[in-house]
Amino acid sequence: MDRSSLSSRSVQWAFLALAAGAWYLATATGSVSRLFLPPPREVFTALVALVQTNAFWSAVLVTASTVAKAYVLALIIGILAGYLVSRSKLAVATIEPVISGLFTIPITLFFPMFILFFGVGTGSKVAYGATYAFFPIALNTIAAFANMEQRYLLAAQSMGGNRWQIFRYVLMPGALPVLFTGLRIGFFICLASVLGGETISSVAGVGRNIALTAELMEPGRMFAWISFVVCMSVVLNLLAFSFENRIRAR
Amino acid sequence: MASLSSATSTPAASSTPIWSRFARSPFWLRIALIAAILLLLEYYGRFHADPAFMRPPSAVVEAFFTSVISEPKIVSALWLCITEISIAYGMSVVFGVAIGLIVGATKFSRAALFPIILLLFAIPQVSFMPLVILIFGLGPAAKIAFGFSHGIFPIIVNVVAGMRDVKELHLRGARSMGASKADIIRHVILPNMVPSLFTGLRLGMTLTLLGVILAELYVSTGGVGYYTRVFAENYNPAPLFALITSLAVIAIFFNEIVRIAENTLTPGKRRAPRIQSKSVQK
C-alpha cells in the first residue's frame, strides 16, 4: 500500500471513528432523545440478546425465504423474457422502452394492489419483490444479448459453429458480465422491496419487526434490528462484488 | 396485357407497404401492445374477475372522476405528495451536487470519501423508515426527509464519477493551450461531467419518488397512504387503481421534466446511455 492510499484509508477510519464518537457523545450528553438514538452499548446488548431468541431466527427465516422465492421467480421470468425479446431487433425496439419506462416509476405504488390480490402474508411480498426485481434483470438480459457485436457472431459462423456452439461459446460468455450486473442489482432491489413490503404491511419478517419495535417505542431493539440489516447488506454487497469480479476475470 | 397486369398489381403493392410499415414501426407496435393489454384487462375485468379484487380499466377511469378527483381531501393529499416530491428532489439536487463537487474535486478526496458514499448508497434505507417517521413525525417532513435521503445518493455518485472520468487527452490539450487550474475546472471538468450529472438527476428523481411513496404508504393514518389502505380494506379496487394510476402519472410527469431538461441542457448532444451498457433504442 502506498502512502496516498494509506492516508485515504485513514480518512475512512477517521470518518468511522467520528461517526461512532458522535453517536456516543450525542447519547452520553443526552442532547439527542434516547428514543431516536439509543446509546451504542444499549444497542449492542439488545442485539446480543436478540440473536439468542428463536423469534429472531424465525423472522430472519421468513424474510430470507421470501427473498429467495421472489428472486428465483424474477430470475426465471426476467431472464426468459429478456432473452426472448433480445432475439428480435423489432421486439427490442418495441418492448425495451416500455420496461425501462415502467422501471423509472416507483413500483412501490402498486404495493396496495399486491396486498389486495395476495393478502397481508408472505405471498404479497414474494409477488412484489419478484415484480420489482424483474425489471433490472430483464433490462440487463436484453442489453447483454442484444448488444453483442455482430462481427463476433459472423466470425463464429464463418468458423463453422452451429447454433448451440455459438450460444455456448460466443453469446453466453459475451453476455455474462452485463447479465451479472443485472442479477446483482435485481437481488438487492428484491431484498430492499421485501424489507419495505414487510415494513409497510405484513405479519412477520425482519421488516415487520423493525416497524413493530418502532411502534412499541423500543429503540434499543429497533436499532438492533436495523444494525443487523445494515451489517447483512454490507456483507452481501461485498460477496456480490467479489463474485462478479471473479466472473469478469475469467 | 402489360398495362393490365401493372394496373392490377399497383393497389396490392401500395397497400402492403402501409401495413408492413406499421408492423415494423416500434412506436406503433408499442401503442398496439399497450392497447391490447388494456383490452384484455377490460375483457377479463368485465366478464371474469371478482369485482372485489379487480375492475376493468373503464371502471377505473370512471372511478377517477367519481371518487378521486371529486374528493377534495384526496386531491389535496395528491397535491401534498407533489409538494413533498418537489421539495425532496430540490434538496437532493442542491446537496447532492454540492457534496459531489466536493468529493470529486481532488484525487485524494475521491479515494478517501467515495467508498464511504458508495457504502452508504448500498444500505437498504427502507430499514430506517420507521426511525425516520419516529423522528420527523407523521406529517410531510418525514416524507420529504425520506425522499431526500433516497434521491441524494445517485446524484453524488454520478457527479463524482463524471468528474473522475475526464479524458487525459482533454486535460493535456487544455494545459498545452495555457489553461489555468480554474480554466480547466470551468471549461473541461465541469462540462465533461454534465451527461453523467443528468444520469444522476434521472436516477435521483426515480429514487426520490420511491422514498416519498414508501413513506406515504407506510404512514397510513393520513395522506395518500390512508386512502390506499381504505380502498384496499373495503375491497374497492376501482378507486384504488385510479388513485395509484394518478400517482403513476405524477411520477411520469416528474421523470419527463428531468428528461426534457437533459435533452435541452446537454451541450453537444452527449447524452449518457439509458441502461447499463449501450442503449438499443432507435
Place this chain on the structure above:
Amino acid sequence: MQNNQDKIAISIRNVTQRFGDASQPDSVLALDNVSLDIKKGEFVCLLGPSGCGKSTLLNVVGGLFKPTSGTATVEGRLVDGKPHPDKIAFVFQESTLFPWYTVIENFHIALKFQGIPKAEWDDRAMAALRAVGMASFARHYPDQLSVGMRQRVNMARGICVKTDILLMDEPFAALDEQTRMVLGEDLSQLLAETGKTIVFVTHSLSEAVFLSDRIAVFTARPGKIKTIIDVDTPHPRSPDFMLEPKFSELRNECYALLRDEIRATMALQRDPQAV
C-alpha cells in the same frame, strides 16, 4: 539561405527522460541523451519505430513533461516542464476539441486560455477555419463532424493561436491515406505562408519525406537520434514531388535506417530482458 532561418528556434540539449524510479525494474528509459537544434521556420519530422520516445521528446519541448535531465530551450527561454502557450501550440494525435463546445467555441476557448482580447476571437477563428476549408462548420459540434473534418479543425485551432512554433504529435495517424495527403499539402502551404516552425512526429515514411526540411530518425528504445536527413526542396510542395526520383530515394533511405530499429523493437517486445 535567409538570415532569420539561421536563428535557432528550439534547442534540445542532452535530454534524458526516464519514467519510474531508475532503481525499479519496471522503469523505462524513453530518451537517452538527445540533442537537436531546430531553426526558425524549419519543418522537422521526428521519425521512428513506435515506442521510441519521439512523442516524449515533443512533450518535453512543449513543457508537458519535465525531462529527467537535460534542457529544452524555446526562443532563448528554458521550458522546464511548464507549457509556454504564448510560444508553442500543440496538435495531438486524437482531436482535443472539446465535445461540449461548438467548433467556433473551441477556438474561442483556446484564444481565451491564451489571453487574447475577445475582440479578435471571431476574426482569428474564422481565418483559421477558412484556411482549412471548414468555415461553414463553425456552429457544428465536433461529434457532428467526420474524423477527418475534426482533425482539420483541430489543426486549424493549433494554427489560429499564432504562436511561432507548432508541435504536432502524429496528427494524421487516425486518418485514411487520401485525407492525410490532402492535409499534408495544406500544411506545406501553410508553412510557406506563415513561416511557422513545426516539429512533427510521425511513423509514416512518405509523410516525413513529403513534409520535412529535415528528418530526425530515431533508434529503438531508449530513443536516440540515429541520423538526420536533409530534404532540400522548398515549400509549398506539390503532390508532384512524390513522383520525383528524389522522393523515393529519400523514402528508401529512411526505410533502410528504420528497418533495423523496428526489428530491434520487436525483439524487445518479445523479450524485455534482452537489452
